[in-house]
Amino acid sequence: DTAVSQTPKYLVTQMGNDKSIKCEQNLGHDTMYWYKQDSKKFLKIMFSYNNKELIINETVPNRFSPKSPDKAHLNLHINSLELGDSAVYFCASSLLQGAADTQYFGPGTRLTVL
Amino acid sequence: AQKITQTQPGMFVQEKEAVTLDCTYDTSDPSYGLFWYKQPSSGEMIFLIYQGSYDQQNATEGRYSLNFQKARKSANLVISASQLGDSAMYFCAMREGQQGAQKLVFGQGTRLTINP
Numbered sequence: 619d620t621a622v623s624q625t626p627k628y629l630v631t632q633m634g635n636d637k638s639i640k641c642e643q644n645l646g647h648d649t650m651y652w653y654k655q656d657s658k659k660f661l662k663i664m665f666s667y668n669n670k671e672l673i674i675n676e677t678v679p680n681r682f683s684p685k686s687p688d689k690a691h692l693n694l695h696i697n698s699l700e701l702g703d704s705a706v707y708f709c710a711s712s713l714l715q716g717a718a719d720t721q722y723f724g725p726g727t728r729l730t731v732l
Numbered sequence: 733a734q735k736i737t738q739t740q741p742g743m744f745v746q747e748k749e750a751v752t753l754d755c756t757y758d759t760s761d762p763s764y765g766l767f768w769y770k771q772p773s774s775g776e777m778i779f780l781i782y783q784g785s786y787d788q789q790n791a792t793e794g795r796y797s798l799n800f801q802k803a804r805k806s807a808n809l810v811i812s813a814s815q816l817g818d819s820a821m822y823f824c825a826m827r828e829g830q831q832g833a834q835k836l837v838f839g840q841g842t843r844l845t846i847n848p
Contacts, residue, residue, distance in 0.1 A: 651835070659771075659821060661838040673833050708777060719827075720767065721836055723777035 621645050622724035624709050630730045631699060638695045639727045641709030648713060649673070650692035651721060652684060655706040664707075667692055696729075704731045735759065736826050736839035744845045745814050752799070753809040753842050755824030761785075765827040766807040767836065768798065772820040780822075783807055811844075819846045 622643045631637055643650065651674075652664040666674040670686045681697045692709060709724040737756045745751045757766065768780040783791045783798045791798040799808040811818055821843050825836040 653836075659841050661777075661823065661825075661836075663835040663837075666833075666835060668832070674829075674835055676835070706775065710777075720779050720782055722779060723769075725776045728775070 622709055622711055622722055624707075624724040624727050626727060627725060628728050628730075630732065632732055633699055633701060635699050636695070636697045637699060637729070638693055639707055639709075639729070641692045641694070641724055643690055643709075643711040643722075643724075645711055645713070645722065647711035647722075648689055649711060649719075650686065650689070651710040651712075652692065652694050653708040653710060653723075655708060655726070657705070661708070665692075665694075699729075699731045701731050704729055735828070735837050736824050738822075738824055738839035738842050740842045741840070742843045742845070744847060747816060747846050747848050748813055750810060750812045751814050751818075751844065753811075753822050753824075753844065755807045755809065755839060757805050757807060757824075757826050759805075759826065759828060761828065766798070766800070767825045767827070768796070768807075768809045769823045769825060770818075770820045771823065771841070772817075777823075781809065814846050816846050816848060819844060 625640045649668045651666045655661045664678045665684045667686045669689050683695045686692045706726045708726045710721040712719040712721045764785045766783045770778045781793045781796045783800045795812045797810045821841045823841045824839040
């Protein structure tokens with residue numbers, strides 16, 4: 619029944635490692651997003667994809683690479699992890715871009731880089 | 733420049749009282765959308781309510797209503813008859829960008845605590 623799911627929920631890793639976060643939505647939505655929430659709870663968009671096509675890349679370091687194998691999945695791969703990457707990462711989806719479209723969020727992945 | 737401003741970092745309210753969480757926004761687009769999300773201590777982001785810039789009436793969803801004052805560029809969330817479970821962070825957000833490339837811009841959030 620989960621609408622937007624993310625795995626893993628928690629991720630603890632060493633600096634310099636490469637890690638991935640997976641996101642899946644079963645809402646039949648066309649657009650998916652990645653947001654980052656920092657330690658002060660501030661949420662900021664990173665990427666959005668519409669039907670597997672990159673729409674928004676919000677000046678994120680190129681160590682972050684999103685991949686959308688199909689419109690129900692949007693994964694986030696992070697290379698050479700840095701301490702400043704520690705945050706909660708949220709995946710979200712919406713039916714379309716624009717109009718009254720509400721974005722529904724996944725449960726978040728708390729990434730801790732040691 | 734901050735596009736969404738939530739001036740109340742924290743609020744404390746007695747159970748069963750109504751509470752208003754402030755949100756002001758800044759945009760020059762004639763068409764925009766305003767959202768409120770709740771983030772409880774468990775961490776998930778829960779959609780509460782939406783107001784479109786062309787909507788004539790204030791949005792309502794159960795105990796939540798949005799006091800939309802377009803001229804003042806404010807979109808305050810009103811929670812009636814507050815409950816202990818309403819204790820959470822609340823975020824105001826505005827949808828911005830061109831059609832097909834839109835995103836949510838969030839405010840800093842307000843931490844609401846409901847006291848028994």
